[in-house]
Amino acid sequence: MPSILITGAAGFIGFHLAYRFASSSDWKVIALDNINAYYDIGIKLDRLRELGIREILDDQMVSSERFGNLQFIKMDLRDRHKVLRFFQDHQVDVLCHLAAQAGVRHSLACPEDYVSNNISGFLNILDGCRLKGIRKLCFASSSSVYGKNALYPLSENLVTDSPISPYAVTKKCDELLAFCYGHQYGIQTAGLRLFTVYGPWGRPDMALYKFVRNIFSDRPIELYNYGKMKRDFTYIDDCIDAITLIVEKLCSIGDDRFFEIYNVASGRMVDLEYFVSLIEKETGRKAQIIYRPIQAGDVEATFGDISKIRDFVGYEPRVSVEEGIARFVRWYREYHGV
Known part of the structure; x- marks a missing residue:
C-alpha cells in the first residue's frame, strides 16, 4: 500500500484531502500539521476530530480512531532537524504539501512569518524528499503569484x-x-495555483465565512474596492478532485516531467456583489454593507484558465458558486447551531 504525506492536514484544504485519501483503502495516510494560532485553533481541532484524531502529542504519531490507514503527527516544518529526522524514520511514497502561512493582508504586517513558514519550511520538505529519494511531490501555490496581471x-x-x-x-x-x-534531483513536482477555495470547514478569516458570520450576527460586512471585485471561486470538492487527480497522475507517469504548474479554479469570474446576494438568499437576511477602498496587496480580479489541468488529468469543476454557497451556509448552520 503506497503512503502519502499530507502537510497542513488540520487546515481547510489539507483536512479535506486527508479525509478523501483516508476514505480509500488504497492508501496509507500520514497527516501533519503544527496547529498554529493564525486563526482559532478550535476549528482545526474539530477537523482533526472528524478524522478520528482525539489525542495530539508533539512530534509523535497518533493513530486515527476512525480510519485504520491514517496517522497524525503534530510537527513544525520550520524545525529542520525534526523534519529531516521524520523523513529518515518514515516511509513516504508521495507528498502533498499544503502547509503554509496563509493570508495576503496579514503578510504585509508580519512578512517574517511567511518567509519562515512558506520558504524555509518548504525548503526543509524538499530536502527531506531529496535525502529520502521521494520522487513524487504536489504542492500548493496560489493565484496570488499573478499579481495585477489583467x-x-x-x-x-x-x-x-x-x-x-x-x-x-x-x-x-x-x-x-x-x-x-526537480531539475537537480529528479523530483517530479506539480505546483497548484489555487484560486479562492471555499466551502464547509473553511477558514474563518476568509470572506465567505466572515460574511455569513456577520450577517447571522446582524453585523455589517466590508466590501473593498467599493464592491468592484471579481473572483474565481473554487469549491472545495472541486479542489480536492483536482489534487487527487494530479497525485494519481504523478504516480502513473514516468520521469519525463519533472516540474509543472497547474491552475486549480472554477474557470468562472464572479462579481463580489453577486456573491453577497447569494449569501443573502441562503441566509434569508439582508447584509449591512460598508464600502471601503481596495486594500494594499489585493487585486481587483482573478480568473483562472483551467485548460492545462483539464488536458492533463481531465479536471472539470462540478459545483457552481450558487450551489457551493448553499452548501456552505447549510454546514455553517449545523456547525454553529444557527
Whole structure:
C-alpha cells in the first residue's frame, strides 16, 4: 500500500484531502500539521476530530480512531532537524504539501512569518524528499503569484515576476525552489495555483465565512474596492478532485516531467456583489454593507484558465458558486447551531 504525506492536514484544504485519501483503502495516510494560532485553533481541532484524531502529542504519531490507514503527527516544518529526522524514520511514497502561512493582508504586517513558514519550511520538505529519494511531490501555490496581471483568463504561461504581497512572493519562491529541486534531483513536482477555495470547514478569516458570520450576527460586512471585485471561486470538492487527480497522475507517469504548474479554479469570474446576494438568499437576511477602498496587496480580479489541468488529468469543476454557497451556509448552520 503506497503512503502519502499530507502537510497542513488540520487546515481547510489539507483536512479535506486527508479525509478523501483516508476514505480509500488504497492508501496509507500520514497527516501533519503544527496547529498554529493564525486563526482559532478550535476549528482545526474539530477537523482533526472528524478524522478520528482525539489525542495530539508533539512530534509523535497518533493513530486515527476512525480510519485504520491514517496517522497524525503534530510537527513544525520550520524545525529542520525534526523534519529531516521524520523523513529518515518514515516511509513516504508521495507528498502533498499544503502547509503554509496563509493570508495576503496579514503578510504585509508580519512578512517574517511567511518567509519562515512558506520558504524555509518548504525548503526543509524538499530536502527531506531529496535525502529520502521521494520522487513524487504536489504542492500548493496560489493565484496570488499573478499579481495585477489583467490578461484574463490567467494562464500558467504568463510571466509572474511582479507579486504585490509578501505572501505572493513566498509562493513564487516555492515554485522556483521546486523547479530547482526537480531539475537537480529528479523530483517530479506539480505546483497548484489555487484560486479562492471555499466551502464547509473553511477558514474563518476568509470572506465567505466572515460574511455569513456577520450577517447571522446582524453585523455589517466590508466590501473593498467599493464592491468592484471579481473572483474565481473554487469549491472545495472541486479542489480536492483536482489534487487527487494530479497525485494519481504523478504516480502513473514516468520521469519525463519533472516540474509543472497547474491552475486549480472554477474557470468562472464572479462579481463580489453577486456573491453577497447569494449569501443573502441562503441566509434569508439582508447584509449591512460598508464600502471601503481596495486594500494594499489585493487585486481587483482573478480568473483562472483551467485548460492545462483539464488536458492533463481531465479536471472539470462540478459545483457552481450558487450551489457551493448553499452548501456552505447549510454546514455553517449545523456547525454553529444557527
